[in-house]
Amino acid sequence: MSNHYATRLHAAIKAKQTPVLVGLDPRLDQLPPDVLRHARDEHDDPVAQAAAAFEEFCVRLIDVVAPLVPAVKPQSAFFEEWGPDGCLALSRVIRYARSKGLIVICDAKRGDIGTTAEAYARGYLAGADPKAALWQSDALTVNPYLGRDTLEPFVKIAKERGAGIYVLVKTSNPGSASFQDQNAGGTTIYQHVARVVEELALETAEDGFGCVGAVVGATYPRELVELRASMPHVPLLIPGYGSQGGAAADVAPAFQESGLGAVVNNSRGINFAYKLEPYAEEFGPRKWEAAAEAATKRMIADLAANTTAGKLL
C-alpha cells in the first residue's frame, strides 16, 4: 500500500466501514471515579496523578474504540495543561493508539514561520513510520493565520513522510465569524484559506485526495456544503457533531458520493457518555467503557444511516 496519508486514512475508514473519529479529551473533572482512584493510589503528587489518570483513561478508551473506528484525535491542550508530565502522557497515548492500528490526528493547532514551522512539522508529523517523529502522529491540525508560506514546511514534510495536516478553515465555535467570515472582495477569509488548501491538496493528491486537509465545523452546515464543493481534493475533519449541536444531516454534505472525504469527530459525547442520557441511566460511572462503546456504535449507525459514508466499498 502507498504511504500517502489519504490512502492510509481511507484504507482505515474502509476497514472499519465508518468515518467516525474519536476525540481523546481527558478533562480531569470529568474522569470516571475508578480512573481517578487508581491514579491517587499510585501517586502522591497531584500533577503525577493527573498525568497517570489521563494515560489510563485514554488507553482504556482506545481499547474500547480501536475495534470500531479508524482514527482518534487527542486534544493536546488538555495534556499540556499538566506540564511536561502531561506531555509525556500524550506521547504515550499517541504511541498506544498507533500500536492498536489507529490513525492518530494530533489536535494541537500549531503554526509558526519558516524554520520554526519546520521544527513543529518534524516533531509532530511521523506519518507512515511512527519512529519518524518524537510525537508519533499521522496528522496534525494547523492554523493558517500566519500565511501560505508558513503552511509549506508542513506540507513538504507531510508529503515526504506519508503524514497529513488539517488546516483550520471554518471552525465550529460561535465566534468563528469574527475574522473567518470577513468578506474581502466577495470572498470570505475562510474561502481564501480554502482556496490555498485546495491548491496544496491538489499538488499532493493521490487517488483523488491530497495530504492537506481542512477543519470545517459541523455547526456551519451551509458553509460545509460550499467548502466540500470548493475543495474536492481535500480530506475534511468535521468537529461539532454531538455536544456542539451538529447532527448527521449536518455532516452528510462532507462526504463525496464515494462515501469518502471526511472524518467526523466526537469527543465529549463518547469520552464522557457515562454522564449523558441515555447512557448515564443504563451504565453509570462504573460502566463508563460500556457507555463509550454504546455511544460510539450509535454514532457509527447514525452516520451509516444518514450519509453516503454508510455505503463504503
Added chain:
Amino acid sequence: MSNHYATRLHAAIKAKQTPVLVGLDPRLDQLPPDVLRHARDEHDDPVAQAAAAFEEFCVRLIDVVAPLVPAVKPQSAFFEEWGPDGCLALSRVIRYARSKGLIVICDAKRGDIGTTAEAYARGYLAGADPKAALWQSDALTVNPYLGRDTLEPFVKIAKERGAGIYVLVKTSNPGSASFQDQNAGGTTIYQHVARVVEELALETAEDGFGCVGAVVGATYPRELVELRASMPHVPLLIPGYGSQGGAAADVAPAFQESGLGAVVNNSRGINFAYKLEPYAEEFGPRKWEAAAEAATKRMIADLAANTTAGKLL
C-alpha cells in the same frame, strides 16, 4: 507593586533601561561545540542529548542576558520537536529564567475554542505567581484565527493572574500578507484583529496598558506605524529585528513618547552571534557567551540611540 502584566513588564524594562527581548531558540545544528560535547558525555540517547544540550545552552544564555535585559522568549517549537524530553527542558528553562528575575514570554502561538482555550490559558499563564501554572510563563503568544470568543478565556485568566498574552496581528514572515492583508470593507484582516486586541487591552488596562498585547513584525515598518497608532493601550512584541532584516529605525515607531509600549525580540542574532560577523572573528565558538553578550549590548545601544526607549524614566 501591582500584579498587572504591563506594570510588571514596564518595571522590568525601566530597571534594565532597555526593551530588548532575547529569544531562546535552541537549534541543535547551531549549538556551540562545548554544549554538544557535554550532552554527549552525559547521555547516550540522542533525544536525551538534545534535551540536555538545549537546557544547558539556554541556562548559560540566560546567565549572560539576565543582568542586561528585562525579558526572554523561549520558542516552544524547538523544544517540542524533541518530544516530552524537549518539553521538560522547556519547563526547566522557563523556571530558571524566572528564578533570575526575567519576564518570560512563551512563544507557542496557541489557540483553540472554549474550554480547550481555557486549558491552554490555565497551563501557560502563570503570571505574577510562577506556581500558578505548570509552565511558569508570564505571557504567551496566541493565534486569533479562531475568533474573538477564543481569545476571551486567555484574557480572563491573564487578568486574574497578572499574566499577558500577545495576539498575532501582523507577523514578520514574507507571506504574512496572504490572509492578514486581505481587505474586507476597507479594513485589512490584521486591522480587524487589531481593533479587537485594542478593545481587550482597553478593558484590562492599568497605567495605560492592557494585559493583551500584539505581535507586529519589524519587517513591516509602515504597518507598525499604523498599528501603534490604532492600538494605544496594547503592549507590542516586535519580532524581525536583526536576522530577519529589521533595523532600529524600523522598530522606533513601536514606542510611545514615554519610551514604553514595546519589546523588540532578537533570537538568532544573539543566540548564535558567535557564528556571525563581527563576533565570529572576535570570539568564535569557544567564547560563544561573550559573543552573545556583545551582540546583546550592541542591540541595547542601537535601540537606545535610535528610539525613545533610550530615554526611559
